[in-house]
Amino acid sequence: MSIVKLNNNGVKNATAFGSITGLGDLTLIKTVTLASAAGSISFVDGASDVVLDSTYKEYIFYINNIHPATNGAHFTFQGSIDTGSNYNVAITSSAFSTEHNEGDSSTDLSYQGGVDLAQGTGFQRITSSNSHSNDDNAAAILHLFEPSSTTFVKHFIITGNTVASAYTVGTRIAGYFNNTSAIDAIQFKMSSGNIDAGSISLYGVN
Numbered sequence: 700m701s702i703v704k705l706n707n708n709g710v711k712n713a714t715a716f717g718s719i720t721g722l723g724d725l726t727l728i729k730t731v732t733l734a735s736a737a738g739s740i741s742f743v744d745g746a747s748d749v750v751l752d753s754t755y756k757e758y759i760f761y762i763n764n765i766h767p768a769t770n771g772a773h774f775t776f777q778g779s780i781d782t783g784s785n786y787n788v789a790i791t792s793s794a795f796s797t798e799h800n801e802g803d804s805s806t807d808l809s810y811q812g813g814v815d816l817a818q819g820t821g822f823q824r825i826t827s828s829n830s831h832s833n834d835d836n837a838a839a840i841l842h843l844f845e846p847s848s849t850t851f852v853k854h855f856i857i858t859g860n861t862v863a864s865a866y867t868v869g870t871r872i873a874g875y876f877n878n879t880s881a882i883d884a885i886q887f888k889m890s891s892g893n894i895d896a897g898s899i900s901l902y903g904v905n
Contacts, residue, residue, distance in 0.1 A: 769892025792874025835873035
């Protein structure tokens with residue numbers, strides 16, 4: 700059987716699964732680790748060694764051990780088209796969540812109409828509401844596709860999980876920045892209060 704793979708090096712034709720390499724190499728661009736509480740974390744193209752331009756077609760943010768200072772806060776993000784002067788790009792998105800508690804007495808799978816945006820310019824939720832208990836936190840992966848395009852809208856996909864009050868809450872969110880200007884900055888913050896701890900790593904996909 701012949702398998703065709705598309706990547707930045709063109710088209711490859713493989714006759715065996717073992718001869719196929721990964722879909723793309725990850726290049727670490729920057730990691731921000733909080734040494735103390737912060738109101739927000741921003742990744743601005745051209746600032747502090749951040750690259751968020753046409754160098755890569757896809758960017759991935761790995762969000763690790765995010766812990767809120769305020770109980771019940773959500774972790775959120777937004778984009779900018781003016782290198783971080785404003786974070787208010789129109790977003791349209793959809794969101795689902797799954798839920799299961801430690802006692803195995805409660806489960807849920809549902810569409811989250813209160814999480815999605817319809818041309819909203821506010822911050823998009825990434826994770827469910829988080830507890831500020833010492834051992835509770837959230838983690839997520841955010842894929843951002845070709846943010847430098849000035850022809851198309853910019854798509855994103857989020858996979859996240861939150862541990863809060865003996866529940867695990869998984870989130871699956873997808874949407875797009877409905878703007879044909881380049882997205883050149885991304886900001887993360889809690890829906891209320893500070894980010895108490897955590898780290899975010901930005902990678903480019905070759």
